[in-house]
Amino acid sequence: MAIQLDIVETPDKVAQKAASIVANLIQAKPNAVLGLATGSTPVPTYKRLVQMHRKNGLSFAHITTFNLDEYVGLPESHEQSYRFFMHQNFFQHIDIPPEQTHIPNGLAPDPDQECEAFESKIQSAGGVDLWLLGIGHNGHIAFNEPGSSSDSRTRLISIAPETITANSRFFDHPSQVPRQALTVGVATILEAGKILLLATGKDKALAVSKAMNGPVSPNWPASALQHHPDCTFILDQEAASLMTFTHSTR
Numbered sequence: 310m311a312i313q314l315d316i317v318e319t320p321d322k323v324a325q326k327a328a329s330i331v332a333n334l335i336q337a338k339p340n341a342v343l344g345l346a347t348g349s350t351p352v353p354t355y356k357r358l359v360q361m362h363r364k365n366g367l368s369f370a371h372i373t374t375f376n377l378d379e380y381v382g383l384p385e386s387h388e389q390s391y392r393f394f395m396h397q398n399f400f401q402h403i404d405i406p407p408e409q410t411h412i413p414n415g416l417a418p419d420p421d422q423e424c425e426a427f428e429s430k431i432q433s434a435g436g437v438d439l440w441l442l443g444i445g446h447n448g449h450i451a452f453n454e455p456g457s458s459s460d461s462r463t464r465l466i467s468i469a470p471e472t473i474t475a476n477s478r479f480f481d482h483p484s485q486v487p488r489q490a491l492t493v494g495v496a497t498i499l500e501a502g503k504i505l506l507l508a509t510g511k512d513k514a515l516a517v518s519k520a521m522n523g524p525v526s527p528n529w530p531a532s533a534l535q536h537h538p539d540c541t542f543i544l545d546q547e548a549a550s551l552m553t554f555t556h557s558t559r
């Protein structure tokens with residue numbers, strides 16, 4: 310069950326590949342369930358999918374989406390909330406009905422109940438067909454920070470200091486970055502039919518190589534993806550620069 314590797318030249322080509330895989334899935338299954346990520350990495354992929362919607366009529370009308378995570382304490386209207394991000398970068402530009410999009414509510418009065426309900430909604434939708442992921446410098450997937458086990462489920466988590474530093478680029482000051490998030494678990498992600506992890510830039514090279522070639526360990530949560538039967542890493546050359554090729558390349 311090796312992770313499949315797809316190494317392309319540029320971040321734009323990463324987006325091109327990822328968007329065409331998502332579009333093929335939607336064409337084959339118009340009511341597919343998509344798992345989505347925020348962050349900088351998938352933005353060009355969302356742009357391409359929006360173009361496909363506008364130019365080629367790719368329809369999301371029957372698609373259901375689930376996002377990986379949300380900051381605790383930010384209202385939907387906050388421009389750094391993940392709900393706001395998804396609206397700005399994707400949902401407002403396509404034909405998906407808002408009620409078919411699901412993002413954990415970071416203002417839920419009872420976070421544990423919100424997390425349980427989120428898991429139930431994924432189950433009721435029939436599970437995620439394809440989950441699009443990014444990766445943190447410390448190997449996190451969603452907000453599953455180092456220490457997250459491969460049987461973790463959707464839960465409230467404290468964001469690691471290095472992630473707060475990385476994400477402070479989106480805020481005026483590091484002190485404004487929320488300290489907690491609601492995140493799907495590693496096990497939640499592993500239940501998807503297919504997983505596509507996108508990574509670009511040399512600052513992701515170490516995390517990618519630990520995930521792909523290192524032992525499966527909670528120290529590098531993305532390494533749990535080695536247990537998935539259909540997981541592909543789509544990398545640009547910089548993100549792949551520390552890879553050792555003990556796995557098949559295609």
Ligand code: F6R
Nearest residue numbers: 346347348349350443444445451
């Ligand atoms: C986003 C998420 C995170 C990011 C990761 C990489 O919903 O869950 O795991 O995928 O932090 O972020 P970028 O793409 O901004 O480098």
